[in-house]
């Protein structure tokens with residue numbers, strides 16, 4: 523294929539939603555990775571943009587990437603941006619999203635950014651190659667890259683990678699590609715392997731030996747996403763604390779990706795709560811294993827809804843002696859209806875990446891006055907918050923939590939109310 527080396531210079535206008543720089547070339551919008559607004563680039567093409575040949579007007583927001591795999595590994599797309607500039611960009615994106623919904627009179631956003639090397643949850647790709655195993659993240663569009671260094675991963679997980687490669691190389695069932703889901707819990711790393719073929723008894727014995735040598739409490743396996751994990755080895759208890767409540771976390775469970783971000787998220791949610799009377803009930807939707815539930819339970823009675831059976835069971839077991847009442851419910855198939863929310867003082871919801879969909883319409887139609895919406899997807903946030911805006915909700919507080927460091931993903935907590943008294947008071951206090 524012939525590569526056309528353009529002599530033309532192109533100015534980067536802004537960052538698009540995936541973090542790539544947008545520029546107009548011959549009237550068509552193109553996205554260029556690794557650039558910043560205001561920078562001028564000369565590009566080579568092979569139908570699409572192939573590479574940056576030259577860059578001028580380097581932005582003051584430009585930073586030296588901290589990882590030598592940057593550009594190859596798909597885990598980070600924005601290491602060429604300084605962390606303060608990244609947080610500012612993410613915050614502007616959220617403010618723009620809220621304006622797009624139609625909200626006006628927005629409060630200043632509170633901001634938090636995780637520290638590097640704090641990531642305690644990661645979904646790795648596995649690939650057998652001649653002489654070993656590749657264990658790392660996928661390229662942006664392509665094969666996995668061996669993670670030989672990482673600016674994101676918690677050191678307690680990073681130090682496991684080499685021993686894991688050695689162990690997995692001995693696993694006969696791993697003949698091609700697979701996955702490895704890792705959570706760093708209070709009891710140490712918890713591993714869930716995804717390998718299509720059945721593990722042999724020899725594979726299981728090797729994993730059991732490895733678990734003891736590497737002080738890993740549990741290793742589970744499933745053949746594909748959606749299958750129930752099988753515990754291969756568990757030789758000591760597996761648990762994690764949310765506040766003072768101990769939860770027996772199931773294999774492959776959802777956990778906020780870093781402890782510092784989890785703390786910031788919980789604080790933002792608690793800050794958004796209205797005042798409670800003794801008998802008030804908070805409805806929490808998409809509760810997971812209880813990241814927010816038990817902190818909420820310190821303030822009031824909580825009805826916590828979760829669709830994953832494993833997470834619901836962990837939540838239910840842990841909720842004894844607390845004010846949290848766990849409910850197993852698929853909120854897509856069976857959303858809470860306005861009458862189900864009649865007793866609700868406030869609704870807190872943290873939907874998955876695809877959003878809450880129809881549930882938002884029923885929430886908007888209910889009599890609920892206060893909502894705290896947690897989002898990891900700014901595009902879906904726009905869709906989900908539309909029905910609330912149309913039914914009279916206004917934004918009381920916004921927190922932008924950059925827990926997905928050096929990627930375009932953003933976590934946000936938005937407190938909304940249609941209680942005019944509360945709104946007036948908050949705005950008066952902010953003046």
Ligand SMILES: C[S@@+](CC[C@H](N)C(=O)[O-])C[C@H]1O[C@@H](n2cnc3c(N)ncnc32)[C@H](O)[C@@H]1O
Pocket residue numbers: 776777778808809810811812813814827828829830833851852853854855872873874875
């Ligand atoms: C973003 S996670 C949040 C979990 C929890 N709030 C936390 O912070 O750890 C979304 C949660 O929604 C649950 N979920 C996904 N689809 C669901 C559905 N249709 N009905 C109910 N829960 C669902 C997932 O199992 C997951 O626990």
